[in-house]
Amino acid sequence: MSALFGFNTRSSVRSAATVQPEKPLSLPYELRTEMNWLDFSGTANPLGTPKAFIRAMHTALVDGELSYMPDRSAHTFRATLARKYGVAPESFLCGTSVSDMVRSVAQTYQPCSVGVVSPAAPEFMLAVANAGHDVVELASPHTFVVPDVNTARERGLSFDAAVLANPTYPTSRLLPRQTLENYLEACSWVVVDESLIELTLGGESMIPLIDRYRNLIIIRSLSSAFAMPGIPISFCIAHPDTIAQIERFFDNTGLSMFAEVVGAHVYNESTEYLERTREFLDTEIPWMQCMLNLIPGIQIFPAEANFVMCAFDYAAPMNLAVANTSELVLRLQLAGFLVRKLEGMPGIVGGKYFCVGVRSREDNEKLLSALREIVIGAR
Known part of the structure; x- marks a missing residue:
């Protein structure tokens, strides 16, 4: 490889x-x-961490809710997310860490060359490689800005899919919508990590594009947005057909009861x-x-x-x-x-x-x- x-x-x-x-x-x-x-x-x-989340976790411990096995399909969590974003519950897939969700998406597709934005979290490259793909580092030679797909290919980069971030860590730059759309037009599938989008200067989510582009998978996380790094809770957002395809190969045994408890409150009390x-x-x-x-x-x-x-x-x-x-x-x-x-x-x-x-x-x-x-x- x-x-x-x-x-x-x-x-x-x-x-x-x-x-x-x-x-x-x-x-x-x-x-x-x-x-x-x-x-x-x-x-x-x-x-x-929001006080509502802390109260929910405390109540779950006191009332013995954690003695139950979690709902692996995360029905309550997905329903809450659906109300928040105004899309169908079938557009969501809930899991643990962002890198685990990247791997879960990558393992759905046949092995190919996957462009991964660079610099970015090194776990993304590892997740893509462990899913059997070849990794192509998407880096501009003179700046830390994500290169446009056409510019990258003019410079000799060849890839069939891409993993991007909005914003990108550690460069702290947002992903322009037009740049993403160019990748979506050129690639068979594109993952966008939006786990930090709530912590930006007016960052624009790409969720409205999921109906138009069935090859777009967005990953969000509660861990950083709500100051809970010790509780990895993430989810994918995509067209329902795309989620159904990913779910066929998805191991959801890592989803915790804490995710179900917090997920029920996540956007109801956090606006x-x-x-x-x-x-x-x-x-x-x-x-x-x-x-x-x-x-x-x-x-x-x-x-x-x-x-x-x-x-x-x-x-x-x-x-x-x-x-x-x-x-x-x-x-x-x-x-x-x-x-x-x-x-x-x-x-x-x-x-x-x-x-x-x-x-x-x-x-x-x-x-x-x-x-x-x-x-x-x-x-």
């Missing part, structure tokens, strides 16, 4: 996809509860919560970009979601107190802050890049203060 990476080189997709980049520092639960780290390495909603999230991020994302860019040595990339991709370049004339990104990230950890270093991520060349999540204003100010102190040093 082989894969096309970049525009000119080929390598083993199995070896390339399974060499995962360095992951954020993670410790056993009992140790993390004893520490006071502020975690900026994730993408969870900065407002925290005001999501509105407050958008209002907060509309000011906090631009403010965070501006403040990060004012720190010597740090370059930011335009962000349209609740995380900012950055690069640290040591410049001798500036006489900075740290020499590179690895030292900067380590010093931040010692000061009690976790950010995600992007070294080794597909589509990221060099060790200077890292990603910072957007949290509350109070937490963001603490991180910025620590960054300035570390980078500038005592003078």
